[in-house]
Amino acid sequence: MSIRHLWAVIRKELQHILRDRGTFLLVLVTPTLVLLLMTYSLAVEIQHVPIALLDYDQSATSREFIYQITAGDDLDLYQNAASMEEVEDLLIKGKIKAAIIIGPEFSSDLLAMRGLSLQIIIDGTEPETGGFAVDHIGWRAEAFANEVLAEQILASGISLDSLEPIDLRIRSWYNPSLEPRVDIVPGLLSIVLGFPAFSVALTLAREHEHSTMEQLLATPISRIELLLGKMIPYILAGLVNVIVIPIIAMAWFNVPFNGNFIEFLLLSTLFLFAELSMGMIIGVFMKSQSAALALSFLVVLFPGFFLTGIFFPIAALPEMARMESMFLPGTHYAIITRGVFLPGIGIDTLWPYAIMLVILGLAFTGTAALFFKKKLA
Amino acid sequence: MTNKEFIQITDLTRVFKDNIALDSINLTIQEGELFGLVGPDGAGKTTLLRTLAGLLGITNGEVRQAGYELHKSTEAVKSEIGYMAQEFSLYGKLSVLENLRFFGEMYDVPAQIQKERIPGLLSFAQLTDFTDRRAAKLSGGMKKKLALACTLLHQPPILLLDEPTTGVDPVSRREFWTILNDLHLEGTTIIVSTPYMDEADRCSRVGLIYQGKIVECDSPEKIRGKVDGEFIKVVTHDWQKAREIIQPLKGILEIQTYGEALHILVDSAAKHIGRIRKTLKRNELDITEIRIVKPRMEEAFISLIRKIDQAN
Secondary structure: OOHHHHHHHHHHHHHHHHHOHHHHHHHHHHHHHHHHHHHHHHOOOOOOEEEEEEEOOOOHHHHHHHHHHOOOOOEEEEEEEOOHHHHHHHHHOOOOOEEEEEOOOHHHHHHOOOOOOEEEEEOOOOHHHHHHHHHHHHHHHHHHHHHHHHHHHHHOOOOOHHHOOOOOOOOOOOOOOOOHHHHHHHHHHHHHOOHHHHHHHHHHHHHHHOOHHHHHHOOOOOHHHHHHHHHHHHHHHHHHHHHHHHHHHHHHHOOOOOOOHHHHHHHHHHHHHHHHHHHHHHHHHOOOHHHHHHHHHHHHHHHHHHOOOOOOOHHHOOHHHHHHHHOOHHHHHHHHHHHHHOOOOOHHHHHHHHHHHHHHHHHHHHHHHHHOOOOOO | OOOOOOEEEEEEEEEEOOEEEEEEEEEEEOOOOEEEEEOOOOOOHHHHHHHHOOOOOOOEEEEEEOOEEOOOOHHHHHOOEEEEOOOOOOOOOOEHHHHHHHHHHHOOOOHHHHHHHHHHHHHHOOOHHHOOOEHHHOOHHHHHHHHHHHHHOOOOOEEEEEOOOOOOOHHHHHHHHHHHHHHHHOOOEEEEEOOOHHHHOOOOEEEEEEOOEEEEEEOHHHHHHOOOOEEEEEEEOOHHHHHHHHOOOOOEEEEEEEOOEEEEEEOOHHHHHHHHHHHHHHOOOOEEEEEEEOOOHHHHHHHHHHHHHHHO
16 A cells, blocks of 8 residues: 555545535534534423313312412413313314313312322324323322322321332432433434545545546556545544534533543544445445435434434344444444443443444445446446 | 557457447557547547556457556556546646646655656646646636646656547647647657547547447548548539539539538549539539549548448
8 A cells, every 4th residue: 555645645635625615514514513403402301381271170179289280390371271172172273282181079089099080181293292291290290199198197197207118219320410412412423423424425426426536547546545545534524523522512511521532532533434434335336426425314324313222222123223233333432422421431441342343444444445446337 | 669569459349238339449559659549429439548548347358558468457557658538537626736746646756756847747738827726717728738737747658638629729729739749759659539630630640430440540641542532622602502413413422511612522533523513504503613622531531431331
């Protein structure tokens, strides 16, 4: 391998990244931008869900219950309905996402410890919001019932301590408040760093489209010099993102970064090598930029979402998909980023994933080099 | 001592799916020749040049260039060749100088030698004032000259140029050919394809490629002499009517039109010139000019291709 050839291609490609606006945006701006957008849209906390109440009990207890239900920011009382028809009308018009119907026996059942006669109706067209409403109404109702019952028990002279044989204390490590952002940002990193892989796929196709490939193939450059020369500049561009994104994550989203940054850079380089090699395979087969882009979505972006365990646990995937996920660099990198950001673990623990990335990178680059012919047809 | 058979092509065949692009081509080019490759679009000019440049595989046959067997040492022979693709194929985002340097690196020209050669090439290609301009922003003629300069930096003994002057204005074309003549004088072996017949006339030897075969290969002089018959040039005030009248006459092989002038191919000019003159006068057509002319390259080729088509 000639270092001169390699360096000449790297320099030319870097000049292209810096001078071509489209490439510049795709490689250096898009990852951060997509990360910001996705973090905001995925980490939304649902609030102020409008609900209606239909109180058949009309007792002091039911009024107290209604007051407690709507005391927080999560559920807002949109209307006190007078009939089931009214509830239905409000649901159909989309004015409310859930309705609570308090049965006529509500207070008597509660005081007699026969449970809560409550009915919750949710708008099934928005299961996310509906589910949220059910959960929150459930928690509040439980708290309310416990309170009422505790009063009763106390009044009857029984000590409360003797009634709780199990003292379960759940503690979430590393992300004590279970804030979704803290988990989403490290996970998304493996997806947004796929954009430089798009560029690698596009850069070979572009040479074909502009017939510069014809001129390039007429020179004595070797296949591996050309492929590595095409890949290394985009690894460097990817590393710029690897530096910028944790800074934004810490400064903007208050995501803690507890690991060793140098180790993180090294592991990220391995990931970029493996991920960009996938782009290289696409570039070797696709002779037009539009085809290369379409295939990149299919091969790099979508599996990155669904199969790397970021949003859906890998253990829950069917066996075939689980196997496929092992061949995706993102799967291993997602474990690395989550480990480095939150618990702050390092290479001493994460090395098996690093080795997987190296193996995948070598296998993908080898495949690309095998199928890349220095011929036009 | 010059190497007699610098480029030797034996039974070269290249098949694309079901299309025979090159059909057992045999051609020998000597060192220092300026060889013109002409032929209609789709005849196989580009395929032949790309094959010689090592960009296409060979279906059958052999190619030897500068002592290298093409299919055995494709990569080694590339250093001996300067190939210029038909379409603009340099990096638009790089400047004139950066493009030159890039290809200098690709061909392993040492930095010091690049420094020495680049100013010469720039002035040679008349690009000295545009060194820092992005290649995408050059005019058509300048792009072609830059592409040529990029193929010359490693001083290859063989130059393969695929229609280097297509889409270039006449002034730039002339400049381009001046450069080629200089290279020819320096002893570079050049194969140049062109759709322009006046350019074919500037070559030391010309090969006519048609339907994947070399159908004629000789000096421009001799190719012109291969036309069976002679041309009579006739200019009248109504060329369309004149054409209609002359066409059915006996012994008229073919008529080519050049503006107002008709070039009439006949087996013997002396035999027919009088008869044509008489016929035109009888039809009350004023003759401005009627004389025997030497066949031009273009006429020679059109005539040769017609003959092949008729034989098929």
